Amino acid sequence: MIDPSIIRPEIALDDFLPIFVSSALVLVFGGFYVGIYTAVKVKLLKPWTMLFAYMFWVLTAYCLYLMGSLMHVGEFTAKALVVAAIGLFLLPFAVYYMQNQVHEENEH
Amino acid sequence: MANKSVWSDNRFWRRSAAWVTGFASILLIWLTFDTSAQIAMGNDQDLQNKVTKRVPGPTVINYKITYEMSAKRGHEVPVIGEKEKFFGRDDYSEEEAGALLHLGKLGSQAKNCMDCHTLLGNGAYYAPDLTKAWIDPAWGPNGAMQALTGKNTKEEAMAEFLMHPDQYPTHARMMPDLGITAKEAKGLVAFLKHMSSIDTNGFPRNFGKIEGAVHGK
């Protein structure tokens, strides 16, 4: 089960702070993305603010990339992180679509 | 009412939830079988035949344990070396060593070690991690603790400290006297030595690399 090719370079001392900050920001920006998306959809915010939602998603993806490369993640984990980023992108669409559909069906 | 789409059908999601949960649980149970086999304690035979076990048998206390970088694994692993005396003996039988380890593990729970220390990194953060305490340079021949406790070996220094921690302050934060007897102390040291031989996938990183840090501050 143990892959002999796993090489785990040490994390440079100066890289710890950027790693912690970027990984915290992943979810902060991710939260803004889904928050703004949903708020626009339920008409709590004006439609043009949707632009910011997508911008925040781009920032999320960037932070994930930064975090992953600074901590030298392996190939598998890198793939997992890409899946997580795409998952986060699709999440509000899916949630909103399903919520809305069931809402329509039950109230109109 | 409009046609119900599958995506807004409660039954669809209820079934999905059941399937996902069931699938994850089965996978976990399967992995548990595999892991349980890999972390089952080894025995004296394994040690004599140099069979590497993730968790060696209790007679590992008859051997010298070091923590070395493995090029293959990419991190440090415990290495079981030559015979080494433990409280003056290196011929503990499987039963004797097992009894010591049993006493030590019970002691670690009866004295609430985990509510100040971390063991394998889990517990409280009020006192040092004990995962590799056995190979901590502080207890070695160049460390401060043997001189402080007036003992000539690592195990005796550790046992003495455990029995009277309040007499050997190493920091303003002192370990309290927990009423540990000489017998219990011996068991606890055996438990610590055994724990240091567990393959923890390289945790903690670089342990003891900076030798003599006690003096070098």
Add this chain to the structure above:
Amino acid sequence: MASKYLTGVGSESKQLATWYFTFAAILFGAQLLFGLIAAIQYVMPGFLYGILDFSIARIIHINALVVWMVFAMFGSVYWLLPDETGIETVGIKIGKLLFWIFAAAIVVVVLVYLLIQVGPADETTIWFITEGREYIEAPRWADWGIVVVALGFVANLFLTGIKGKQTGIVTVLMADMIAFAGLYLAGMFFTDNISVDQYWWWWVIHLWVEATWEVFVGAIAAYGLIKMIGAHRQVVEMWLWIEVAMLFGSGILGLGHHYFWIGTPEYWWEIGALFSALEPLPLVAMFIHVLYDWGKTQGAQEEKGSTVSVVNNKPAFTWFVLNAFGNFLGAGIWGFFHTLPQVNLYTHGTQFTSAHGHLAFFGAYATILIGMMYIAVQGTNGIKIMKHTKASLWGVSMIVSGVVGMTVALTIAGYVQVLVSRAQMGATWAGYFDGQSGMWFSQAMDWRLVMGVVTFLGFIFLAKDLLTTGKNPVHER
């Protein structure tokens, strides 16, 4: 749904719920008090040395935490059962008896912790004093007591759910609570092999707080949204099933992130990393869901020309919104940034874990359970629209700023530990104390204590409000 169950009046199940909530609130206070003692000991190590050492203060701090949450969870279920099923809870007499047994056992366990503290290294200590395993230190006799009480509770829930109307919320709770009770068994045996010990110990701890408790929160949030803002049941329940799928789907194998360093094989790195990366997604989704339901119902209200808020219980709703946010912040963000093995190698067993623990337990569980207490106050006093009072606002703002402040302080302390003790000094005894004596570390601990005091003062406001707000004339009846 029989109307008498809408209030607490006339329902024995709801009366029992208020008992559970009351005892939970007392234990919450004890948790904070012993947390303060432990925090003082970080700053002044001589404080109560040899009388009530850090280990004992911490045992009570974390055990009171677990137990008050379990009490409040049982209380929440007894509260919502008559509403959901439309009938009185089956076996309520036994339920009441079990409450007293449970409460008495807790008092005995705590007294033994305080007065006897440690025992000799043999089985009698494990049976009667302490099992010495973090979070589930309770001695074995108490373990069996807890099993009996939990079985009684699960039986009441099942019998009521089967006899009455079985809504989606009740179904989820039934499945979840049986898993919750069953998992406790994994933490009851003794083994000499510490790797095996910790393997199963995590089954209890992780599969509680990152799986079954999270699903419980999902069910309670669903109930709360229906009760407080009149969210549509069909929407809420469908959502609940999706949440169950996402939470169990990521949470069960997310267990892997505890198996990086305890002697278990290296494949747990990949499993732990993958499922940990997915674990925040349901938390984000829960957050959207609350926002969605609130926006939709308020929007529908406004379309009818009314600007009145749809929320009929302001303090409870505040705590529920804090839950959606706090779960995401504490369990999500604070969990995610030290979950990958590459970085967890350095953060494992440092104050980072402690920071995450404080914010996650508070954000994910304390908030919503306090919200349920407010719903109970509203119900027992027959209040139609419950408003904030001065005390409820002071309570919520001081507790939130206190906990966030403690978390930030502990995060800074953890960062110092990672850099000094772990990355540079290799986690030895000397390295540990080098990290602890750093200026940043000790100042962080000072601030943690200050913020702990703020939290405790907030708790006093909260307790006062819960006790008095029911009779306050500001609410609409």
